[in-house]
Amino acid sequence: MIDMTRFAGQKCGTLLNKLLDDSISEHLGIKLVTPLTVVLVFLLLLSVPVAGYRLLFGIGAASNLNDSWPWGLWIGFDVLGGVAMAAGAFMIAGAVYILNLKKYKCIARAAILNAFFGYLLAAISITLDVGRSFVIWHPLVMWQVNSVMFIVALHLVLYLSTLATESSPMVLEKIGWERGLNAVHRIMVGAVMFGVALSLLHQSSLGANYLIVPGKLSPLWYNKQLPYMFLVSALMMGFSMVSFETILTSKVFKHDVPHDVLVGLSKGILYTGTFYFFFKMYELLTGPGLALVFDDNLEGMMWLIEMAVGVVLPVFLLALPSVRRDKEKMFAADILVVFGVLFNRLNVSIFGVARYATRAGGDYFPSIMEFTLTIGMIAFAVLGFKLCAKYLPLFPDHQESAHPPGTASAAAPRAPE
């Protein structure tokens, strides 16, 4: 390892040395330079000029969006999808810190970090999606409480800070800053509750965004329960993403998780998925009716694929004990759910409004630049996660090792102002 004190001075250098010390993850055997990483770095670098071009020449120059299609891939995939993919964090954090389900503690850090990158991805994309990126902070100071978008903006910022707080013990442990660590541990449960409330709200707000377009969104997706559908499907997605990434990390890193953690997550998918299925069916049957699905149109096809591949099949699979015994099969089911929920978000944001937009004379297929940026953002999230796994105590061997009992309660609580 390079000694950073040579370049950055004594104080900074020691800090950098501590941060760059990867002995912590030696047992995981993470190699930084692999073909996959190289490809990811390449994809990430590709998206940098795209972002620059977008900022310099405007949203119209970089994307294929138009007046009939004001929202496209970046909102549909990066924002709606990215946020849904990050739902696991608040669920696991809530389970560990509030419900006191200790067995999930070993995956809590990874789930929270994963969410942090999911939200970062969404935040960067929405910043580039809005036409006046440099004033994207306006909603935070120009409150407009009627707007769901305002709620989303506020919550995105608050929740990113909450996730950063929840992740900070990893960094603080690493650099060994006891005081800071104690402070974070003191507010941890409060932060987790805050995170739970925020997540419940903005997962549903993303659906609530569409409440105002009864005339534009196809009735296959539009109904008054849309916010709650987004929430339930986000829960389903959360379980699957956590399970997916746990199995994945245990495959690529030398790291193992107890099987009953995975089974617990699978049951989570099973219950939320079953509920989601009946919820969707109820709204369909009491709303537009089954006929609309089989009406031989694009929307109907999309709805069928979304439900069959993304909900019914994985729920059916996970209901079988034989699948729940097999890590690989659970992995496959997770992928189906993740695909299904992402597909649902694209259906709501793109295919569900296609009929209206086309009638209004619009046509939309994402531009090369839109794809490049979205792919770059995914690469960014994967790389970030990998780097953190290498340099931070992401999978603690034994819980709370850096935190001897008694130190936290020794610090005096600060009186509330």
Next chain:
Amino acid sequence: MTVSRRKFLKIVASSGGALVASGVPLAPQAQARVSTVLPPQATGLLYDATLCVGCKACMVNCKTQNSVPGGALYKSGWPMPPYENGDIKLNNGIWDAPRELSGKTLNIIKVYKNGSAEVKDRAINGYAFFKQQCLHCVSPACVSVCPAGAFRKDPVNGAVYYLADRCIGCRYCQLACPFGVPRYEWDSAWPEVRKCQLCRHRQAEGKIAACAEACPTGATIFGKVLDLREEAKRRQALRPGDEYPFPIQKVGARETTLRPIAHYTDGIYGLVEAGGTQNLMLSGVPFELLGFGRNIAKYDLPRLTWAYIAKIPWVFLGVFVGGTAIYKMTHRNDKEG
């Protein structure tokens, strides 16, 4: 966790208290909810398609009059009104040929044609003109969805206007408007949303809307919304063929043109659509055929999202109270504290 339970509860209570407090600003702001009542001095336009001859004088005047400081199309540094060449080969930008509403066009006259297009204002084998622009909803979706408060409704005359300095360019207004009115300046690096603002700058000077001022036939007239509704109902109540003095430029104007009443269909557009609009339309051809969708909600749209937003403080309260209770229960058996 090594925090004692008492201390923990204190922390939760204080952070929770702070949060609920931060949610409290929502309560007084609840009155900021978009109104569903027509402003007392509300003004608007009545467009009677059966009078329109498709001369597009309103489009010309709209563009000219809104390209001056204060107008909805004004941008400093533009030497002349933003003309569109409409993809016409020889049009080198000196005449205006918009095809749709756009970031450069707030008002457009289009033609409906069917079959042999012989008779005006007839759906089959007929033709008709129609006008597209912002309808100035009584309870505008665009105002309610804007996260930065860039769209506003004038409390006196009800014109829905736009403050570019606040806009972040999220285009939620475009998605939300049931009539697809707001347009974006896609070709700009620092774009604005563009739509008719009911010539608010002219109204401030005591003038009437530019399109109504330019209309030679009285197809577009300006006036108080209540008067416009009366006028529209009066026309509808008459028998087709009856002679009627149609006012020019504004409702109740002394200058009129005597013409027979046409056959109106479909009622008055704008009485109930999206909870009512300040601009009204009459037509001889069903509005559906003119591109005004049938599935426009017949109530104010902002209430749909408000029903959701009003629940937010309760979610915070519920999570903190419920979460604390659950925390106490689940941590009962832990030795700490």
